[in-house]
Amino acid sequence: MYEAGGWVLVESTVADLPADLRWLYESDAVTLEQLAAIHRALGVTSAADLAEAVREHHIRSIDGLDAEVERRVSEALPSLRAHVPRVPLGRATTLAAPMLETLRAVPGVVWAEATGSLRRGQDFVGDIELIGPAADPAPVIDAALQSPQISQVLHRSARRATVLVARSQVSVRVPAPAIAGTVQLSLTGSPVHYAALRALARARGWTLTAAGLTGPDGASQPMSTEAHVYRALGLPFIPPEIRHGEDEVEAALHGSLPRLIAASDIRGDLHMHSTWSDGRDAIEAMVEACRALGYEYMAITDHSEHSAAVRNLTADGVQRQADEIAALREKHADIAILHGCEVDILPDGRLDFPDHILARFDIVLASLHERAGHAPEQLMTRYIAAMKHPLVSILTHPTNRLVPGRRGYDLDYDYLFQVAVDTKTILEVDGAPSHLDLDGPLARRAIAAGALLAVDSDCHRADMLGRQMAFGVTMARRGWVEPKHVINTRPLDAVRAAIAAKRAGR
Ligand SMILES: [Zn+2]
Numbered sequence: 001m002y003e004a005g006g007w008v009l010v011e012s013t014v015a016d017l018p019a020d021l022r023w024l025y026e027s028d029a030v031t032l033e034q035l036a037a038i039h040r041a042l043g044v045t046s047a048a049d050l051a052e053a054v055r056e057h058h059i060r061s062i063d064g065l066d067a068e069v070e071r072r073v074s075e076a077l078p079s080l081r082a083h084v085p086r087v088p089l090g091r092a093t094t095l096a097a098p099m100l101e102t103l104r105a106v107p108g109v110v111w112a113e114a115t116g117s118l119r120r121g122q123d124f125v126g127d128i129e130l131i132g133p134a135a136d137p138a139p140v141i142d143a144a145l146q147s148p149q150i151s152q153v154l155h156r157s158a159r160r161a162t163v164l165v166a167r168s169q170v171s172v173r174v175p176a177p178a179i180a181g182t183v184q185l186s187l188t189g190s191p192v193h194y195a196a197l198r199a200l201a202r203a204r205g206w207t208l209t210a211a212g213l214t215g216p217d218g219a220s221q222p223m224s225t226e227a228h229v230y231r232a233l234g235l236p237f238i239p240p241e242i243r244h245g246e247d248e249v250e251a252a253l254h255g256s257l258p259r260l261i262a263a264s265d266i267r268g269d270l271h272m273h274s275t276w277s278d279g280r281d282a283i284e285a286m287v288e289a290c291r292a293l294g295y296e297y298m299a300i301t302d303h304s305e306h307s308a309a310v311r312n313l314t315a316d317g318v319q320r321q322a323d324e325i326a327a328l329r330e331k332h333a334d335i336a337i338l339h340g341c342e343v344d345i346l347p348d349g350r351l352d353f354p355d356h357i358l359a360r361f362d363i364v365l366a367s368l369h370e371r372a373g374h375a376p377e378q379l380m381t382r383y384i385a386a387m388k389h390p391l392v393s394i395l396t397h398p399t400n401r402l403v404p405g406r407r408g409y410d411l412d413y414d415y416l417f418q419v420a421v422d423t424k425t426i427l428e429v430d431g432a433p434s435h436l437d438l439d440g441p442l443a444r445r446a447i448a449a450g451a452l453l454a455v456d457s458d459c460h461r462a463d464m465l466g467r468q469m470a471f472g473v474t475m476a477r478r479g480w481v482e483p484k485h486v487i488n489t490r491p492l493d494a495v496r497a498a499i500a501a502k503r504a505g506r
């Protein structure tokens with residue numbers, strides 16, 4: 001077809017290939033015939049498969065191919081994903097959730113989880129690849145392919161399927177339960193982390209692949225869980241969120257892995273909006289949702305007068321809002337409702353409410369919401385002025401990035417963290433999918449500097465409170481954050497004491 005000019009058909013067929021195969025073809029590393037031969041012989045559909053095929057020298061042994069083709073594939077792999085469109089974490093989670101539910105509902109499916117960058121909680125996700133081990137894969141693949149949200153099936157074989165959901169590619173793997181641990185580990189990565197584990201195995205004379213851990217005698221030991229694999233390598237389980245390939249394996253070897261914060265450590269949520277500013281729900285709906293999440297306390301923190309939000313809390317509104325909260329405190333005695341606000345930091349560093357109003361709030365959060373306009377030095381000056389203000393307890397979404405689309409401020413964050421420590425200002429890990437700010441790497445630098453964090457939902461609707469808190473916890477986990485680093489893992493008295501201490505200049 002290509003030679004006869006039927007290239008449109010070829011193009012559209014190529015466009016329908018599983019993404020990584022398409023990128024490989026478009027990288028010019030292989031011809032379509034070679035790509036087809038590799039896929040037919042090895043069943044590869046992803047970059048992870050290709051990497052494994054290269055490592056195990058499987059490509060050169062395929063009829064008609066040779067070591068040269070294998071070398072070209074190997075060379076193309078590192079940049080293969082440079083141009084892969086990435087999906088923000090929130091959207092990837094939304095796409096994966098119904099499919100995971102479908103998988104978990106099939107009898108015989110042991111468990112089902114995301115893998116790859118989604119499981120590692122990366123802010124942008126490359127592939128959405130799910131795994132659901134089962135002895136008999138056919139009914140699992142059938143069920144997966146019947147999900148109503150699928151727009152197209154790209155690939156189906158005995159133990160895997162690749163589909164399009166809302167123009168994003170989702171893959172499902174159904175390995176035999178006996179090898180599910182090694183498959184999950186290899187798919188979850190990161191590639192650097194996995195390479196470190198393989199090196200560790202090699203040092204002991206073993207080979208780690210998706211199919212199992214093979215000893216020097218050639219006997220392969222299947223592993224049904226990741227914990228088995230880590231244990232065999234002499235390591236404690238390393239949580240997926242910190243499998244960045246930096247120093248986690250080293251820390252695991254020395255027994256110094258952090259006890260990462262978990263959703264169950266969160267006692268309350270200190271940042272959310274109601275209809276008094278740009279939230280969708282009334283305060284009472286937010287209160288009820290926080291009670292349902294089992295929180296001991298919560299803070300309503302609407303935007304101040306001149307914030308860029310579509311609707312703001314006015315100075316006049318503060319007393320009426322206080323009255324509404326007082327009534328709700330009587331009605332819902334099982335949760336402490338803090339009356340707070342998220343006050344904008346004005347261009348000159350002053351705050352968007354006068355002090356006599358700010359002093360009426362139980363807690364004050366301060367933030368910048370501007371998209372651009374000020375040079376880094378001016379932004380830093382405004383931040384420092386806000387942090388020095390005794391009434392400001394928390395600095396929210398410090399980089400003010402927007403996911404996707406806008407990078408955060410280009411600031412000297414180590415200096416900012418130091419000022420936060422010196423002024424006893426708490427820094428936020430904001431779980432709103434459009435913020436995810438601080439992200440993992442910055443959160444890690446913040447706690448290294450000695451800063452105290454708050455993990456918040458910054459939620460604008462009651463039904464998203466739990467989900468957005470979960471994203472915040474994920475970001476914090478990626479930053480090696482432990483419960484002791486986070487104010488809202490502490491009882492309310494400790495929260496109030498921290499606020500009071502800064503206000504009193506202690
Ligand atoms: Zn904000």
Ligand SMILES: [Zn+2]
Pocket residue numbers: 271272273342458
């Ligand atoms: Zn907010």
